[in-house]
Every structure is written in C-alpha cells, then in structure tokens.
Amino acid sequence: MLDLYARVWDGEPLGEHDYVISSDEKTSIQARCRCHPTLPPGCSRTMRVNHTYKRRGALAYLAAYDVHRANVFGRCEDTTGIVPFARLVEQVMTQEPYASAERVFWIVDNGSSHRGQAAIDRLAEQFPNAIMVHTPVHASWLNQVEIFFSIVQRKIVSPNDFTDTDEVAARLAAFETHYNRAAQPFKWKFTTADLADLLARLDRYERDHDQPDKTTAQARAA
Template sequence: MSVPHARPITLTTAERRRLTALAYSHTAAYQQVIRARIICDAVRGESNAAIARRHEVTVDTVRRWRGRFADEGLPGLADRPRPGRPPRLTAVQAAEIKALACQLPAETGTPLSKWSCPDLAAEAVARGIVTAISAPAIRRLLSRDTIKPWQHQSWIFIRDPQFAVKAERVLGLYAREYNGIALGPDEYVISSDEKTSIQARCRCHPTLAPGVARTMRVNHEYQRKGALAYLAAYDVHQARVFSHRNAKTGIGPFMTLVGQVMTREPYASAKRVFWVVDNGSSHRGQAAADRLTKRFPNAVMVHTPIHASWLNQVEIYFSIIQRKVLTPNDFTSLDQVEDRLTAFEQRYNATARPFRWKFTPADLESLMARIERHKQKEQNLQQPAGCDNQPAAHALAA
C-alpha cells in the first residue's frame, strides 16, 4: 500500500508575514496559534510526523490543517460553521420570559424592587413557562435584545411652566446677549451656587502614595473634623472664580459672596452684572432678585428653571473641585480644607479658560419639541377606548 505524501505548501510574502505574526501572537486563540505554527513548519519541508511530535498533536491533525491551508489558504485555518445544540427554548417561551423581564416585579406580585437573572429564572419556572432554566441562560436570552432589568436610571420630568423662557434667557447670556440684545464690553455674566457639606475626614492611618504596581492607598476609617459650605461665583466669559467659605449656607453668606465680587473692578463700575443662580433657598424668587438689586443697582439676578441646575456653569467648576481637590477626602482639619480650596482657586484662575458650552438655543428647541411629542403620545395612550380622539389627531397633524 502506498504511503500518502505530505501536501506541498507555498506562501506569498503577505501570507508569510501574517502566519508569522499569528504563530508568535500572545493574544490570539491557542488553537489558531498552533495551526499557524503547523503551517510554518510545513513550509520548511518538515514531515507530518515530526510536526505532530513537536506540537504534541496527532498526525491526522497536522494532515487536516496542512491540507486545508493548501486548498483554501489562510481562511482554511478557521473553524468550520457548526450547527450547535438545538435550542431548548421555543420562540413562545423566549418571548414570555422577555415580557416578564420587562414588567416591574411589583406588578406581578413579587416582593422585589427589580429583577435579577436568578429571580427571573425562578419566576419562569414557578409560572410554568419552562421546566428548568439557569440564570446564565436568562442573561444570554435577554442580551439579544439588550434587556437589563437589574439596572435602573433616575430621571425627572420638566415641570417648570416657564422652562423654555428661563432656559433661553440663560443660554442667551452664555452667548453674550440678553433678551435678544448683544451685551456690551462693560457687561458681565456670573454663575453662582453653593457646594454644601464639604467634610474634613482625618484618616486613622496615613495615606500611602502610589508606587510600582500599586495605586494610592487611603484608609477606610476616619474621624470627622467638621464640615463647611463652599460658595463660588464663576465669571462665565473671563473664567475667573471668586469664593466664600462658611459654616452653612443662607442669605447672609450668599450676599457676602456677592459683595466680594461687586465691590471690585471691573464689576463695581460695570453697566450690568448678571447673576445666574438656581432656586436654592438663599436666592429664590423675586424677593432675592429685589434684595440683590437694592444693594447693587447694576446687578441683575437670572434664575435657572426648577430642577435645571445643569444649566448653571458653576456646577462644572464644582465637579472639577470634587475630582481634583476633595477626592480622596483626607484632611486633618477644616483649616486644611480651606487652604487647599484657596490654593486651587488661585491655580485655576491662573490657567483656566472659559468652558466650551455646547447646549444652544437650537438644542433647547429640539428638546422642547421632543418633550411635547412625548406628552402628546402619553395623552393618546391615556385616551379611553371609544372616545372621540379628534383633538389629539389634529394636534399630531399640526
């Protein structure tokens, strides 16, 4: 009986380069690396038996991959498509499990706040949807439609009836205009707010600096050394910060901050200084605006809409403070907190540039239109069956 000869293999320059890279790869699958090395040895003219001994595989394995490469080239080293195990869930069962995952547990009488994969598996068996199913199988099933009932996201609906008017006024100030009129060179915009309850946490053991293959280490135990409120006023177009620290917030501390800004140039002699504030208790409503104007006639208070502090640019500065100054929190006293905040403020004022504010009045208009469509859709869904839906139809057509 004749002995089969090994299939001869020739490589192009590109194939040789790709095979060599795959044969010495540290990230590719192990099977792919072995197959590439088999082909590299075959190109050098080694026998199938010698290649099998070197890589601790059978001669049939070497013969298979050598033959596939000779016939198909590099694509021949990939696995053949496999039918796999027949699905254990029918389409109806899969749909019922997904529908269950898209319900709140409270709606089904289950005393849970949200579903987990083990809970869904147990509930599916209890309802008779399936006789048995594992939590990983539930996760794989839900992942096909990106359903993640174990996660949740908070949201708040716009309820300020003058949201669009107030937001447009604030956005206009950021673009250096007020009520459609461009601001002059002697008019300024200040964004102001308070960051409350900044604690001084003295760690029970010293913080360790990072080292080779080690991150900074901060002891979990600490002693409270008090807390303070950090009030800041941010010049939107000059990227300059003014601040005031106090034991608590209120009308008095806020007006102290205002006095610090309004009694220095160029704000003292400015034509107008607009103060963008949220609806906190220390500067809420028309009374606060009147109080500010009475003390400083060239100051104009502009409120952001209710629950829209994200329109206040000073919140971006507070996020920088939180990330760069206060985290991790390791201070021996409130004096150390104040010194750190003061030093950072000086550093920031020396190098900062105005924020690149990207939310424009056009974006606001798009947001309000999307909210209006959402409201209209909810009204249509709540319309009782058989009722005259003509007004809603006219609204949608408009």
C-alpha cells in the same frame, strides 16, 4: 440664561461692560482625618485610603464664576444662607471690573440662599447694576459653576483626607489661585436651539402617548 451664555439679553448682544456670573454653594465639605495616612499610587499599586476616619468639622464653599472670563471668586463659610451669599456678592461686586460695570448678571438656582423675587430685590438693592437670573426648577445643572464644583470635587475634595477645616479652606484657596491662572471658559454647547429641539421632542412624545389606544377606544365605544 442660555442667551446670556451666548452673550445675548432680551434679543440684544451684551455690551463690552456687561458680565455674566454663575454662582452657587457647595455645601458640607467635611474634613475627614484618616486614621492611617493616605498612600499615593505606586508601581502596580493604586492609591490607598483608609476607610476609618475622624470627623473634624465641615464648611461650605461659595463660588462665583465669571462665565466669559473663566475667573472664580470663592469663600468658605460655616454654613450657607442669605447672609453668607450676600458676602460673596459683595466680595465680587466691590472689585473691578464689576464695580463699574454696566450690568452684572448673576445666574443662580432656586436654593434658599437666593430664591424668588425677594432675592432679586435684595441683590438689586445691594448693587443696582446687578441682575439676578434663576435657573428653571430642577435644572441647576445648567449653572456653569456646577462644572467648576465637579472639578473641585475630583481634584481637591477626593479622597477627603484633611486634618481640619482650615486645611480644607487652604487647599480650596490655593486651587482657586491656580485655576484662575490657567483656566479657559467652558465650551458650552447646549444652546437655545438645542432647548427648542428638546422641548419639541418632549411635546411630540407626550402627544403620542396621550392618544388612547385605538382598539381600546373602539371597545369602549362598543
């Protein structure tokens, strides 16, 4: 996965017609309608958000982020799952340049929508030029789409004052259009060399702490 971010696969550079997609779901974005209007910041006054609200439903936001072109393709669904994720894949893979690409690598975590070999086989059957690559377990933070989701959380979802889910979906779509006009690829700095160094340090730590205390060992021997 880190090699793909550096445009390498199996030790070989990616070709001109190879693409890397980072994908995931942002679940349960709630529409909370505040009982009193949110007041914007003013002179010597921070934003004021009423703590009382009515729940107006929730939706899931599925997104696919082109790592090297900084393009986002998103859609809102009632829930996550295998079928909604397949619709996102179809949305991306049926348009250019992905439809005629040599290879399109899909980086995903181990969520139930795209877990395991079954998900890899489904994707390959759906689109033969698509290759699914899973993040390590408990390492979904390595998935670059999570950075985009954090931007969405700060700029769109917070402070969460929406009349209904239609307004949430409209705001997400408008932001997606704006983002694709202005965004640049993320400056990813965690490389395979950094990973090797981290693993070496963890290995040294474990070896040092697995060694029994010399005094305790001598006492046991006695």
